[in-house]
Amino acid sequence: MLLPLLFLAATMPATIDDESKVPPYTLPDPLVDNAGNKVVDAKQWRESRRPEVMKLVEENIYGRTPDTRARQQAAVSEVVETDAQALGGKATRTQLKVWPIGKSGPAFDLLLYVPNGAKGPVPAFLGLNFGGNHTTVEDKAVLLPSTWVSKQWAAADGSNRATEKGRGTQASRWQVETLVARGFALATVYCGDFEPDFPEGWKQGFRAALSPEGANTAWKDGDWAGIGAWAWGLSRSLDALAKVPAVDAKRVAVIGHSRLGKASLWAGAQDERFALVISNESGCGGAALGKRIFGETVGVIAGAYPGRGFPHWFTARYSRFAEKEHLMPLDQHHLLALVAPRPLYVASAVEDRWADPKGEFLGALAADPVFRLLGQPGLGADVYPAVGQRVGKSIGYHVRAGKHDVTLEDWQAYLDFADRVMPAK
Ligand code: GCU
Numbered sequence: 001m002l003l004p005l006l007f008l009a010a011t012m013p014a015t016i017d018d019e020s021k022v023p024p025y026t027l028p029d030p031l032v033d034n035a036g037n038k039v040v041d042a043k044q045w046r047e048s049r050r051p052e053v054m055k056l057v058e059e060n061i062y063g064r065t066p067d068t069r070a071r072q073q074a075a076v077s078e079v080v081e082t083d084a085q086a087l088g089g090k091a092t093r094t095q096l097k098v099w100p101i102g103k104s105g106p107a108f109d110l111l112l113y114v115p116n117g118a119k120g121p122v123p124a125f126l127g128l129n130f131g132g133n134h135t136t137v138e139d140k141a142v143l144l145p146s147t148w149v150s151k152q153w154a155a156a157d158g159s160n161r162a163t164e165k166g167r168g169t170q171a172s173r174w175q176v177e178t179l180v181a182r183g184f185a186l187a188t189v190y191c192g193d194f195e196p197d198f199p200e201g202w203k204q205g206f207r208a209a210l211s212p213e214g215a216n217t218a219w220k221d222g223d224w225a226g227i228g229a230w231a232w233g234l235s236r237s238l239d240a241l242a243k244v245p246a247v248d249a250k251r252v253a254v255i256g257h258s259r260l261g262k263a264s265l266w267a268g269a270q271d272e273r274f275a276l277v278i279s280n281e282s283g284c285g286g287a288a289l290g291k292r293i294f295g296e297t298v299g300v301i302a303g304a305y306p307g308r309g310f311p312h313w314f315t316a317r318y319s320r321f322a323e324k325e326h327l328m329p330l331d332q333h334h335l336l337a338l339v340a341p342r343p344l345y346v347a348s349a350v351e352d353r354w355a356d357p358k359g360e361f362l363g364a365l366a367a368d369p370v371f372r373l374l375g376q377p378g379l380g381a382d383v384y385p386a387v388g389q390r391v392g393k394s395i396g397y398h399v400r401a402g403k404h405d406v407t408l409e410d411w412q413a414y415l416d417f418a419d420r421v422m423p424a425k
Contacts, residue, residue, distance in 0.1 A: 012305040025291040030337045056330040063224035063315030074102025091180045100236035105209045108193035114246045115180040123251030124185035128260045132190045138168040148196040173406040183424030194233030199312045221316040230263035235271045251422035262286035269338035278345045283355025287346045287363045291325045295356040333366035341374035343421040345396035352404040
């Protein structure tokens, strides 16, 4: 009997891609506390409900980030390379090597472009990249990562080493010239410097380095996972940026695309130093509601079906909600609400149906009451906007034409929003 049962358990339901087939669902209200009481003011949110929501998100989705403050006291940051005439003289490029828990632990490489000629410290965008810092710009001086990179960026010899062939291949996703021209700095770090993105990748990253059992750690339910490690890395990158006099650490936006958008949301939720939090097409396990069954589902992403999904991104309990999303005591709007009252931007692409564009909008909409309770204008819209139309006041949203990507159109929206909430001049 065991075999047929296993087979049944492993049959993946057809992906829903048709709005009329979305089953009904009910969302828990983030403004009702665990005891069932309505949260009525900012003080109550701040002092009791926000910590409850944080715990719900930790326990059920990403796991708890360990308190590493003692280890961080040994942090060291060194300038490896700098050029005040980068990008044709428009910016100063600096490459830092940072050992966030001291030189006995691993390091990460931070690439930074700061516009030249600014009158004082400038605001910045900080985000992780998928393939190495050298993929984010055409600039020949950007160093290759020495850590594991996935096949698509790696040498043909199967060694998972980065090579020149990746240089500039992601440049359209970063738009550094545009950022610099508008007075913003850009900082980026390769996500694999914190944790290579494969099931055993943690053994080569900071989760192992920070665990007393190192690469032998047996992760328990509630422990952090890959997204948690990346989010931690974003905070350590902000620590390093905060020591750069040309950057104003009080005006740093955290941004991420797709899986790295999930990480940017979790970083922004936990680390209130981020002045603006941006999710570019973060989808399932990011801004998109999980109880709304459309595109990728909790079951698929959390690894309930053989050969599918990314269980190493999440804490174990998340997979228990596979095909049982209705049992989740929270949804992704709880995560988005943790950003409040700080500004949030959620963006989708209309052809990115796997990420459920409308579910991303509805996630932002369901978080909106928390922003408003905290005195912010929030989304200011309750109707899914037309393609290409921007909505929102302190929660921005747009769904642009096209595929799963980060484009100039997305950046223009983020920069216009940033001009309002963390202006360059
Ligand atoms: C896969 C995954 C998504 C993720 C995406 C990405 O498609 O299913 O959840 O966002 O990869 O990171 O590009």
